Amino acid sequence: MRATRDGAAASGRRPAGALLLGEAPPLCGALAEDAAALARHTENGERLLERLPAPPDRDAEQRRLAASVFASCRQTREQFMRRHADEVYDVLTEGCVRRYRLSELVFAAATRFPGLVPTRVQVDAEGALIQADKEGREIDQGIFFRGILRSPAAGAHLADTMLLASPRALALIDGFRRDGRADLGAVLVERRNGAGHLTVRNYHCLNAEDNALVEAMETAVDLVLLDEGVRVGVVRGGVMTHPRYEGRRVFSAGINLSDLRNGRISFVEFLLRRELTYVSKLLRGLLLPPGEATFAASSLHKPWVAAVDSFAIGGGMQLxxxxxxxxxxxxxxxxxxxxxxxxxxGAGNLRLGRLTGARLARRIILSGKRIRATDSEADLVCDEVVPGHAMDAAVESAVEELDSPAVSANRAMLALAEESPDQFRTYMAEFAFTQACRLYGEDVISKVDRAWSRSRARERPRA
Structure with a gap:
């Protein structure tokens, strides 16, 4: 019998680990009693796991035991969140008075409801390992966020919280308003003639996305939306220093597979944060806090131009x-x-079909079909194709055309018509769990390890 990474057994026979741990406890529906039952059950599971070698050193029987322990504990966590998501969120946020960002919320839950999600110590310990050597505790975070996001009340409050300006942007906005420039490392933000230009500069990996880039992109998008002197935003890749594309601009190479293989892609701070913060802010605008919102405006919307040089892969195409x-x-x-x-x-599965139609979206997502800018289908994903030397002029023209209060108002209404907040929230609830499991899929780990090995082989000097 083979056990999968998410703890589901490949046969109906109950493995020995389930007998040692005991049956998942029944929940009665009262928060305090169910939280205590969850804590007892998961604590017993942790004791069993502590007796085992580290994941890469386990034999087949030990892997089956660990998988059965995680499966039993996760079943209890899932049942607990189905019953108590709103109550849990109310306790953590003091009745939706406090607004916690993702990491703050999940680690507050680890403290207040022991066993519900991994502690900060557990997550940090896993973060020091390559992906193949982890237990996969981020799956438990996925169960938690699925429960919160599928609740219309708690999920909407959390989604709105993530549309507020980030603490880093609030600390930098006065300087940006004064200087019109913010160097965020992986992203440079500049105000030029009423446009906020975001230049992505993750040079070492062809603008592939990593934890640092997600942090920089959210801050950059916030600065553009907060600055009254900016009326249109522009996203473009910088000129590369990477030998393969030296001297050329590149938009995005997608997720950094080397970082994924090496365990440095965070489920919460990359995969969830990316979708719920700057990608959502590009579409829905920046939510104003209650003290700044007025009857006329509760959020800040601006039109955005994307200028694609070389390629937009993965997360780049999602933008x-x-x-x-x-x-x-x-x-x-x-x-x-x-x-x-x-x-x-990301949310590409939710959005691509609206532009391309369902059949082409399936070929792109399920079969990996590439669309070249000169293909007939390209006008479904981009508005204008120009020679490389004409990109600067085309961007300036687009900025001038979109620089209108009426454009900002109408693009906000278009976004609402195309994708309601509830539709997005429901999608993100299932995305949270599915993506967390996929991070630990055996196929994913094998693929990223092979890609990493090929990359290392190319980098080795020839004899």
Missing amino acids: LLVCDRVIAADDAFFSLPAAQEGIVP
Whole structure:
């Protein structure tokens, strides 16, 4: 019998670990009693896991035992969240008075409801390991966030919280208003003639996305939306120093597979935060806190231009789905290879079909079809294709065309018509759990390890 990473057994026979741990406790429906039962059951599970070797050193029987322990504990966590998501969220946020961002919320839950999610110590310990050597405790965070996000009340409050300006942006906004420039490392933000230009500069990996880039992108988008001197936002890749594309601009190479293989892609701070913060803010705008909101405006909306040089892969292509004008160089291409990598392409599954139609969306997402800027289908994902040397002029023209209060108002209404907040919240609830499981899928770990090995082989000097 083979056990999968998410703890589901491949046969109906109950493994020995389930007998040692005992049956998942029945929940009575009262929060305090159910929380105590959850804590007892998961504590027993942790004691069993402590007797086992580290994951890479386990034999087949020990892997089956660990999988059965996690499966039993996760079943209890899932039942607990189905019954108590709103109560849990109310306790953590003091009746929705406090607004916790993702990491704050999940680690507060670890303290207040022992056994519900991994502690900070457990998450930090896993973060020091390569992906293949982890227990997969982020799956438990996925169960938690699925429960919160599928609640219309708690999920909406959390989604709104993530649309507020980030603490880092609030600390930097006065300087940006004064100087019109913020160097965030992986992203440079500049105000030029009423446009906020975000230049992505993750040079070492062809603008692939990693934890640091997600942090920088949210801050950059916030600064553009907060600055009254900016009326249109522009996202473009910088000029690369990487040997393969030296001297050329690149939009995005998608998720950094080397970081994924090496265990440095955070489920909460990358995969969830990305979708719920800056990608959502590009589409829905920046939510104003109650003290700043007025009867006339509860959020800040601005149109966005995406300028695609070379390629927009994975997360790069996902950004195009929420921008108002997409300009591509005639040698560029677009792709969403997440299914080939084994993961879910963010909210691409929710949004791509609205632009391309269902059949083409399936070929792009499920089969990895690339769209070149010169293909007939390209006008479904971009608005204008120009020679590389004409990109600067095309961007300036698009900024001028979109620089209107009426454009901002109408693009906000278009976003609401195309994707309601409840539709997005419901999608993200299932995304949270599915993506967490996919991070630990055996196929994903094998694929990223092979990609990492090939990359290392290319980097080795020849004799």
